[in-house]
Amino acid sequence: MPKKTGSTFRVAFMNLVQGFIFYYKKDRWAGVSFFVKARLYQRIIQKIQYANWHYFLSPFRVLTKQFEQTIPLIDDNFEKYGNYFLDKRFPLNHESIVYSLGVLSNTSFDQAVANKHECPIYLYDPSIIATRHINRINHPKFKFEQIGIWDKDEDMLFYTPVYGGSPSMIFEYAGRQFTAHCKKLASVMKANQHTSMDVLKMDIEGAAPRILNHMLDIGVYPDQVLVEFERPTTSSIIDFLDFFEELRKLINRFEDAGYQTYRMPRDKGKYYSIEINFSKAHRKKK
The missing domain is CATH 1.10.287 (Helix Hairpins)
Structure with a gap:
């Protein structure tokens, strides 16, 4: 020792x-x-x-906790893969199609899925940090492209936190800025010759709601959608309330499409974001 x-x-x-x-x-x-x-x-x-012990001192974290508690927590039907959870009622195999949006330097979920089920993982991230990480991991099942995913095919400006972290095209961090090409989800699916997918994982710093609304608009319905919804970084109560209103509308859209909404637990940095699994396991048959 x-x-x-x-x-x-x-x-x-x-x-x-x-x-x-x-x-x-x-x-x-x-x-x-x-x-x-x-x-x-x-x-x-x-x-x-980001410590959990003093969350009650922040009105924003307290309100986030209250919103979280309106969403059912995952149950015994879910299995942990890295830092996310998958619904076991949709078993994966070597032919499964898994998309992972937002990488930076954490591929624990992607590696866990690829190692257990031997299926390819299609990863997308606009940062050079992600590219270096993917090259260092060199996983045979990883299919990576250094681009962002958006609801349009266009170049977008990304902002990075001053002292490191994931870049965002939504949150205007005070660090380095760079421009990266972005593609629609439909565009990358077409390039990969996919018409559907089993799992979509998203950790993309505020861009998820717009992309998910677009996904539902074009009729793409993965069996499971795992998303981290980051709340606004500003101290504006208006921005904060708008975020929850937008998220509630999105949850309603998923549930109207036959999904069940589950909250995934967080061990660290609680109530700065909300992690949700949208699962089709309870889709009502017509």
Whole structure:
């Protein structure tokens, strides 16, 4: 055990030294200052900010919890895959079609599904971080394209958080900006010669409602849709209430289409977003 702890410390120390050197070469002491601030934010400030124990001090998190509680929690019919849950009443196999929108550097769900069912995973993310991560993982079942998914085929401006994180075309973060090509879900499905899919997973920083409404408009109905709905990053109560009104309308659309809505539990960062599984398991037969 001490040997493992020492090895971990050496790796962490080397990463720290390499970070100092990289940012010093990039922007001298201004770069080093940014690196130190980023490390402090990621390792300390962010963990305190997103901690669950003080959620009741934030009216926005309290209201998010109240909204969450109107949605039934997943039950024994669901199985955990990485950081999401799938309905076991729709068993997957090697021929299943799974789309994953939003990657960055977390493919725990995608790897779990691909490893267990040996089916291809079609992944889309506009960031270079995602491309590097996918190349590093080098999973034989991954089919990745560095683009965004939108309700139009067009170039979109993305905003990134100052100290790292997922880019968004909805939330205007104060960090680096970049332009990336985006395609409609229908366009990538056509390119892949798909007319349907078994699972659609989305973690796309505020863009999900618009894309899902478009998906329902064109008549695409996956067996399961797993979505993280991020609430607005502003302190505007109007934006906050509009978000929940929009989400309730979307839930109603899914349920009108024969889906059952389930809330997926979160262990960390509770009430900053809501994770939902829309499952066709309870579709009423005509």
